[in-house]
Amino acid sequence: MGWLQSLFSPLKKIWLKLNSTQKKRRGLYILYEDVKSCPYEDVHVLWSILVESHSPSLPLKK
Known part of the structure; x- marks a missing residue:
């Protein structure tokens, strides 16, 4: 039975x-x-800061 658990783990x-990734994306959407x-400009500015800070960074080329 241990081999079955090692297979499904x-x-x-x-x-x-x-x-969990899908739930996060749905929440952000x-x-x-x-x-x-929202009609307020500062909310849009804060949103753009939030999106830029959570965007995946590109790998560095060596």
Whole structure:
């Protein structure tokens, strides 16, 4: 039975990682809709700062 657990353990980790990523994206999308409908300019500026700080950085070429 231990071999069965060792087989499914990596799959479970991958599933949990993908599932949590989708929830984060969905949450940001809902927030994006709220920001888009907001009339205040400073909210849009704060949103752009937030998006730029969480964008994945490009790998450095050597």
